[in-house]
Structure formats: structure tokens, C-alpha cells
Amino acid sequence: MSDDDAKAVKIDAKIVGWSVAPASPANDAPSDVDPLTLRIDRREEGSWESTTTKINLTSSTGSKTIYFVIGFGTVCGRRHGERICIERPLEFFIPAGQTAAEHQWVSATMRTLSLAARGGFLVKALADLRKVSWDRGPVWYGRSRSGKGMVHDSEVAAIAWAIEQELQRRGFLDERGEALPLDTLIANYERRQQLPASAPSEAHPVADVEAPFMALPGMLAERCPQCRGEMAMKDGCPTCLDCGWSKCG
Numbered sequence: 001m002s003d004d005d006a007k008a009v010k011i012d013a014k015i016v017g018w019s020v021a022p023a024s025p026a027n028d029a030p031s032d033v034d035p036l037t038l039r040i041d042r043r044e045e046g047s048w049e050s051t052t053t054k055i056n057l058t059s060s061t062g063s064k065t066i067y068f069v070i071g072f073g074t075v076c077g078r079r080h081g082e083r084i085c086i087e088r089p090l091e092f093f094i095p096a097g098q099t100a101a102e103h104q105w106v107s108a109t110m111r112t113l114s115l116a117a118r119g120g121f122l123v124k125a126l127a128d129l130r131k132v133s134w135d136r137g138p139v140w141y142g143r144s145r146s147g148k149g150m151v152h153d154s155e156v157a158a159i160a161w162a163i164e165q166e167l168q169r170r171g172f173l174d175e176r177g178e179a180l181p182l183d184t185l186i187a188n189y190e191r192r193q194q195l196p197a198s199a200p201s202e203a204h205p206v207a208d209v210e211a212p213f214m215a216l217p218g219m220l221a222e223r224c225p226q227c228r229g230e231m232a233m234k235d236g237c238p239t240c241l242d243c244g245w246s247k248c249g
Contacts, residue, residue: 035077035086036182037120043091048073050091051170055162057155058140068094068110068159070166074189079182086185087192089167090117094159109156113163123179129160145175 050071057064071091077084092110109129116125133153141158142150142165152158167173171188174180180188224231224240231238237248 030078030081032079033077034079034182035075035084035088036179036185038075038077039120040073040075040090040118042118043071044073048091049087051166053162053166055141055159057158059155060137064155066094066155066159068092068163070163070170072170084182084186086182086189087170087172088117089122089170089172090114092117092163106156106159123173123177126160126164127177130157130164132156132160 048071050069052067052069054065054067057066069092070089071093072087073090074085075088075090076086092113094106094110109132113122113125113129116122131153134155136154139152139155139158140149141152142161144150150158150161152161164173164177168175172180172185179185224245231240237246239246
């Protein structure tokens with residue numbers, strides 16, 4: 001029996017009409033694209049909005065002032081078939097001539113941070129930089145929400161913390177250093193677009209200028225086990241500057 005005979009169908013009733021069944025519709029709906037994690041291969045030409053921040057770091061070698069710049073770009077994606085846009089930090093750099101011998105290390109770190117930002121994993125990169133340590137002792141910069149001075153393990157760690165604070169003021173990160181929800185970022189972007197060019201952004205209020213935290217001679221990176229206060233060497237013994245607890249009893 002041939003293939004044609006095997007496929008033959010016997011029809012007993014009279015044929016009164018016929019039609020061709022339509023093909024199943026293809027799913028042409030475009031997939032969602034998250035602008036928060038969308039990879040940006042390179043910076044677009046033209047001008048970007050940016051912020052410049054001045055910080056003062058204190059370590060065992062003295063006080064040092066550093067400026068860093070954050071460049072922000074508009075990144076658009078798609079959700080439920082609709083185009084959505086947010087503002088994302090995409091570039092970080094520190095102008096040359098600020099950190100002497102350490103400039104190459106800090107500059108290379110900022111370039112790596114820029115790659116992480118364009119790759120969509122800035123939050124994790126900043127968290128990792130907060131853990132970087134060096135062999136020159138603690139670095140003091142900034143204050144916690146309780147008003148205590150912040151102690152960092154290196155200059156890079158202090159700069160990473162300062163960047164997180166700036167991105168919080170900008171309306172990109174929350175208090176824990178995590179990216180804000182996508183809906184919030186979209187709303188912030190749309191609100192910023194409606195503001196006049198000369199008006200300050202609501203998501204980026206002018207920060208209050210706080211007095212720089214000055215480390216006292218002999219201050220230690222460790223915290224008091226009783227009150228979590230600052231520790232310093234007194235008479236050769238680690239002593240809490242807040243409650244007076246001493247490791248020597």
C-alpha cells in the first residue's frame with residue numbers, strides 16, 4: 001500500500017463546502033527588558049548629567065580631600081509591551097592628581113566599578129568594595145544614622161560608602177544600599193523629566209553639610225563590645241571613648 005493510500009480518508013456524506021484552518025498565531029509580543037539590569041556596552045555620545053562629590057578622609061597618615069564624579073544616563077526597557085525608562089549611574093571616576101601613589105589603584109577600581117554599573121550589577125560591586133582592606137590602618141569618614149563616626153578598612157572602602165550615600169540622595173539606592181523598586185525608579189525619572197532644567201530634583205535634595213569626622217590620635221577600627229562606641233589606645237590599653245570600657249579591666 002502506498003503512502004497516498006495510507007493517508008486517504010473515505011467520506012460517505014455529501015461535501016457541501018470546505019475551508020482551510022488558519023495557522024496558529026505566532027507569539028510576536030516582544031519580551032520584557034529590565035532597564036535596571038540591561039547591559040550597556042558603551043557610553044553614548046553627548047553630554048550626561050553628573051554629580052561631583054567632595055569627601056574628606058582621615059587615616060593614620062593624616063587628612064585627605066578627594067573628589068569623585070558619578071555620570072548618570074537614561075536607560076530604557078520594556079514591560080508588558082510598554083516602553084519604560086529610568087535614570088541609572090553608569091560612570092564613576094576620580095580626577096587625576098588627588099591620591100598620589102594610590103591613584104592608579106583607585107582609578108582602576110573606579111573603571112571596574114563603571115563596567116559593573118554598565119553591566120547591571122553595581123549594587124553587588126559596591127558591596128564588595130566596602131570589604132576592601134589595606135595595610136595602612138583604618139580610614140574615618142562620615143557618620144552613621146546614630147551619629148557615630150564611620151570606620152572603613154581602606155580608602156576604596158570609604159569611597160564606596162560615600163558613593164552609596166550619594167546614590168541614596170539621588171534616589172537610586174535605599175538605606176540598605178539596595179536598588180529601589182523599578183516602579184519607584186520609573187516614577188523618579190518621570191518626575192525629574194517634568195522639572196524645569198534649573199530646578200533641583202526632588203529625588204536629589206541638597207545634602208546638609210556635616211562637620212567632618214576627625215579621628216583622635218590612637219583611635220582603633222574595632223568597636224566597644226558593650227556599647228559599640230569608638231575605641232582608642234589609652235595608657236597602652238584599648239579603651240572605649242563613650243562608656244569607658246577597657247580591655248585591660
